[in-house]
Amino acid sequence: MSAALDRQIRPIYDALDTGSNKSAIVACNKLLKKHPQNELIKALKALALVRSQKVEESLVLCDEVLDSKPTNDAVLSAMTHVLRGLGRHKDMVTMFEEAYKQQPFNEELGAQTFFANVRAGQWKSAQQIATKMHKQFHDDRYLYWNVMSAVLQANDAATPPNMRTLLYKLAHRLITSSPTPSYQNNDRFYLHLSILRELELYDDAHKLLDSDIGRAICSTSLSCNQIRRDIWRLRGMIREEGELAEARIMNMKDRNWLEFLSILDATFSYFTPSEADGPSSSETSKSEGLEHLAKTQELFTRIAEEDGPKDRSAGLALLELEKRARSHGISQDSGRLVGLMQRYFDQVGDKACCFEDLKPYLALEGEDLARWTSFLEAVPSSFTTPAELRRLMNAHKLLRHNLTPPQLTVEAETARVTRYLDEYLRGLKLGVDLPPTELQHADDLALLAANVLVNLWKLTSDEQYLLNAVTLLEYALTKSKHSFQARLILIRLYRLLGAPSLALEHYRTLGIKQVQHDTLSHFILSRASTFSLASTGDLTLATECLESTQIYISNSQETSDFVVRAFTAEKYSQIPEFIVFEDRLDNSLQRDIVKMEHLRMRISHEPINSDIIDMELIELKFIFDRTHHDNRDFDIIANYQPRSSDSIHLQTLLFGKQESLGWLWTFLKLYIRALQQGSDLDDTVEEKLLIGDRPKQTFDADKRPPLKERLVQKSDQELVELTQDELSFVEFASALAEWLEPYHDYTRPPPSVVLAEAAKQTEIKTGHPLKGVDLQELNGATTPKKEEEPPAVTEPPELVTKYFDSLKTRFAEVRKNPSPTEVLHVATLAQEALLLFTVETLRFKPASVVKVNKLGGLVASFKCIRSEAISVLREISSELLKQSEAAGTQESRKDFTEACEIVTNAGIDHDFTLGVAKKVTDARKKVLEGVSKGLGRVSSATNLTSLRTCRTEAKLQQEHRSTV
Amino acid sequence: MSVLRPFKATDMFKFNNINLDIWTETYGIGFYLNYLSRWPDLCCVQEAPSGRMMGYVIGKAEGVSTEWHGHVTAITVAPEYRRLSLARKMMRLVEMVTDEIYKGFFVDLYVRCANTVAIEMYEGMGYSVYRRVREYYGNLGLGKGGRDEEDAFDMRKPMSRDPNRRSVRANGRDMIVSAHDVS
């Protein structure tokens, strides 16, 4: 390239860097006039076009550049960005492969080709490139790239299981052929060991580990030591591992819990004799074992004394030892376990983690339990220091954990709340001087009290307990501004109470970011369509859905870069982990649950037309082929409920139902079926219109039944995740689809017509024909005259005609509930049913379609169903409005404060309670009013379109009116 | 008692109990992946036997010639697990790896001048202030702190490769540099 041209191109880069895509396009166009064949300018223009969402135009240029098989660095680099933007990773591979073929001595190009394969997850061709590079450039690193790729191919879901071992064997052969030993680099060593472990070549692995260098690596590298520990155990070297662990603990003062576990496992290996020892040896082994047990006990006791309160490892190891001895029936002293627990509590009871430390040992019974309980009950309830307070709180948590149902009466629980509240308020005094960023020492008492209040609500179904709980937690937040535990429970409770705006406020204060969207957004987005006001144009929750999905875009754009980096830096230990991480995010269950919720909100807001139907259909079908991972974090809420009862997480789920894969699957099937009926796209058309790579499939994907069959499969296991109201909605939807299927299939234009139309549109838009479509061939495509008669019009099934009426009954049932959550659930599902009906009947809107296909009778029954639906929606809407008015009155606020007796009696200020009451009642009013309005709007919109489609009838009515 | 093990990418799904604390920042996934793809041995996690994460450290190795050193980018322990020597153990690991694997001359870290808890902790572990860096941090918005809140101390501890302790100095608190003078 000439220096002059180079100078002229620089501003294009600058424009792209600063995001001025428009001016980049202008500059490209200008230069292209003079240099119409310049690949770099074309590539840069394609990039600017992709970035301005002009996908079709960009495609044309992109293909031109690809056809020219570029080898120039700058062009390749620009094209990398273009192809990534278009999701065409496979084309990127081809591009680099072509370039590398032309310049086989270009090492950088080889590496780029390898990386393109890595990004596309094409491990097999990655191996081929690595092999070629190793031959050509004689760098061992490429051999290891090859090994790593073989391992990754073995782990890939697209690889059949019987190929796995073969691939590992290949990796093994390759790594042993390396001229330099793997131990020259920790990560190569790690890779080598992991292959040996997989192939169960433990002796070979041991040989590597047993060298001076092997030992040296393991003493400094946590990851290599981890795999060493694994291999030793698998090789049956449990006792050697125990000795090594003892040496580390004694000589290096290592206090890693893994070392203690190794000693414990070694000790108890005597009591689970392996087959190799033979049956006769079991007695000798047992006496040997008892000796060993005594020694281990002595060792731990000695360390515990030496370490004192500075390190809890040995103290807990003693507990674990005793627990295991009990389970083997070889405990020497029946009182020992509780004795150790007491000693542990004496030493660690003033640390917050004491409760969690002791949890595994709490399953006590009879005498033990009695002793332990009276020990804890004797913990003084007066406190003058934070340490004493923590000790008391630990005692409460430990006692509560072991309560049995007879101890969980309303009276007993009420007494507990009163006590915790009293101690909480007194405990606050210990923290008056804390800076505002710190948490109060007494916070856990407030959380304990909230747990008890929730339990009381569960016992009685009386809402007053939840009102007390929110008031208390709001109060706690004024003292500890950053207590995320208090906030998490509040979010749950506000949703149960039908005050979603308050839940959202707290959620936002948590400052959820990045990957936390995946693990924590369930708190606010689970079944969020229940509270969505999208139908009124308020997109708050819909936006929250979109924001939470940003992380998945970052993942697909960034994570593979770091896989590439890890290859470059030869950090092989990380690569499989990165790929698991990428996959877990990409196929996250939460991602698609949110997608589903967003779709449900979207159709209540945007006009339903064929664009929306087609786009959503394609996306949902992709999702339907995914293997999902559940990354949601439910353990984050601290649970202080007794082990005999449900956890606070389960107790505070909206509608008492946890949605998961079954829920998602059910809704996916429901919507895919409806959208597919409403859409003209069939698979062949879709194939032609889609840009970018298709999702990777698992190895057994082709063994699945066809989509049509999968869509109507039902399983009870899936359906248990649904609420009663969702279930009847699902039944309605499937009856509707069943009924309309033959009419859709008959009326839908043939694929050739759809394709011709799409091609025409593309050409109008871009001036270029649609790639891979022969317009000539399609040109004459018109809807052929149908040979068959249209299917006879049948009456709608009862499940459809009676559905809206049944909603009325259902609404009347839940109307009297104190919390509006249930009525909102019924109301929003009613709205969704009407919208689904619109999706299903859109095709039959044009009068011409109805006429040609002789479906007048069918359309007439639509009209009845629709007007019935509208009247039910309107009725529900006006009822909600009434409720909303009642919710916001002084009266309801007064009821609220009166119900909060428990906390006000304990000393929480009446004015404070009134403030919370006002917020809650206002929030309820707002959501009831909003959903009511939304229902009204959806009804009117549907009514309008139905009037338009039934023009003839309307005209008749008009005539009728004029004659009157 | 706790398990000390390498930080892995999927720990990002589990670190909420640590990161929801206001003192701990949650970065984009690229931040963690970058460290893991280059210095995985300087990133580790402390985990309870129940599998719950208790704390983690993220570090790197950088610098040229005698400035070659280990750097602690983030260290954090969930509130309920503080004062159990977890930070001490993680620092010890970073020092060991810097010393034995990377052969660094020292380990260093940056800490808000206002974070007296952390500063005293590091001093107790043998670190000393090497210099004060102006406006290294954004304002936390806590008020009062002023300069101390935005300025950082660069604290260092020499490793065995620096037996003459050339990487530290006595009057570090008075050595003031601006944020662009450091990387």
Ligand SMILES: CC(C)(COP(=O)(O)OP(=O)(O)OC[C@H]1O[C@@H](n2cnc3c(N)ncnc32)[C@H](O)[C@@H]1OP(=O)(O)O)[C@@H](O)C(=O)NCCC(=O)NCCS
């Ligand atoms: C700073 C932090 C990492 C300390 O973690 P930790 O595991 O509690 O620390 P350790 O138990 O290992 O403490 C080691 C020593 O530091 C000192 N120390 C730690 N926290 C202290 C505190 N709150 N008050 C006084 N001394 C303290 C003590 O000397 C302690 O030894 P000791 O317990 O034997 O007396 C933790 O408080 C934290 O995560 N804070 C928020 C994030 C942060 O500030 N990170 C540092 C940014 S550079």
